[in-house]
Amino acid sequence: MTTQTELGWSTEQSNSASVDLDTRPTSDIVGILLAADAGVAAAVAAVATAITAATDLIVETISSGGVVHYVGSGTSGRMGVLDAVELWPTFRVDDSRVRAHLAGGAGAMTQAVEGAEDDVEAGAALVRAAGDRDLIIGLAASGRTPFVGGALAEARARGLGTVLVSTNPSAPLAELADVAILPDTGPEVLTGSTRLKSATAQKMVLNAMSTASMVRLGKTYSNLMIDMVPSNAKLRARSLRMLRQGSGASEDAAAAALDAAQGSVRVALVSLLAGVDATVAGRALESNPPDAHRPGDPSGIRTAVADLKGTR
Template identity: 75%
Template sequence: MTPHIEPQDDTLEWSTEQLNPASVDLDTRPTAEIVGILLAADTAVAAAVSAMADRIAAATDLVVSAIAAGGTVHYVGSGTSGRLGVLDAVELWPTFHVDESQVCAHLAGGIEAMTRATEGAEDDEEAGASIAAAAGDSDVVIGLAASGRTPFVRGALAEARRRGLRTVLISTNPAAPLADLSDVAILPDTGPEVLTGSTRLKAATAQKMVLNAMSTAAMVRLGKTYSNLMIDMIPSNEKLQARSVRMLEQGAGVGAEQAAAALNAAGGSVRIALVSLLAGVDADTAAQSVAAHPADPCRPGDPSGLRAAAAQARSASPTVRL
């Protein structure tokens, strides 16, 4: 049955819904030119996101504070925006050993909407509100909506605001109506899409960049890295097991054989193995030092605690030089 459609008072006036002059004759172009227009449009995305660096940093600090306090970061979105939230949250587990008790994604329509479009679910404001209603007192709610007006996201942000929770909006509409419900509004202006209104293009790329920067920076601040090495990575396959050894080679400046031996002695813990190698101590001594210096975002210059742990282990077991 064909639905009866009524004129809408709030016509699509935001920038992603406007005609892009560079692509008005898109369907008349040969393949190479179509691809060229699409890629040329993407070149402006990085600059639009970079202009939001201060706001991304502010949102990152909210994420760090929430997780450090034992709270959960909630990504709330629908369609492409919501799927990007799911992607970011899911990838934090193998990369940083962060599970859904720390970062959880809520996609309108449920997880089935990951592979089957359920666009009508974005209009369910009550479903969004129920997410924030069930959130903890230390949680932060991050709305993902290219248009900046999605009812599902509005429900979550409004209820979070009512409860006094911290909120963030990530949208590519500089005039996003939901910005007023956020403590931090990240609004990169990506402009009209090559396909009018298709926010799976530039808008989605921008949101992915924001999420990458925000979540990665938060994990660094939370002590999930040493230098630029992923020390809490889950080595769930041969490639990642080899990467664990390689990280120890790079972090401690040792050979592969010594790195592998230290990793085995540490029971597969990169943290313990790295301190063992840096301090020149056995795995048990390293483990004690690691336990005494847990990750702490408030420790300047050493959020992972591994530098402090290695220094303690080294002083407790000085190397005798002949």
């Protein structure tokens, strides 16, 4: 049997393409690294069915008022933190809906905390504090991190939904997951350095899951980020461009609608599409809130406009 000290899983194996890496010129080293990365997308695409299943769990969790918890350590955990914190500026979704837990706490984001990933009890404790409708997503390149294992085991004991994201196709923790997402990225260019292909794969998985979930939850209209937070000049300009793209309105009309809607692209868009003021548009949206189960219109924008125009 392979032991922890033998490190027998795929990301810990030697990559034959890079055994002489330190003897190569810079151009060769860069080429080897980029060539290795080129195969990551295919590895992630091969597990699209599992990503879809996990995405549906996220949608149902948030729709029912639950919280999605990313749980990880080291690079894997940092990928979870990165994904979670980007949801607010992009979709106005904060940690009341998606929350990241990094072994060793927030300080471990910038400096390694020794032994944190081996703390089974710490992983279990954070899940004991979770709600009854919550979903636990474990992030572990090796698929065996004790901190993540403690969280998944406690989630299973409580009957909570569980997902594992790992780049070890034989991940032992997969048995604790309702959905196991296991892209096979193979040996790293630097043996065991999962900040490379493995981290790229995990970031791709998280990008796909969270973005698809937000689309399903009505946080977009067409391919526009209608719940984006326009917190600076660049983002206000992006908001105006989205309004013009979504409605066909002029820049002046879009700016006036955005101001009247107090910065809400969602309200401004309905106002422009239906030809009503922001107050009326806001009321129509209140009657047609985002709903992942509304066919063809999860955002409620189309339905609100149809109601205002009397075409539904």
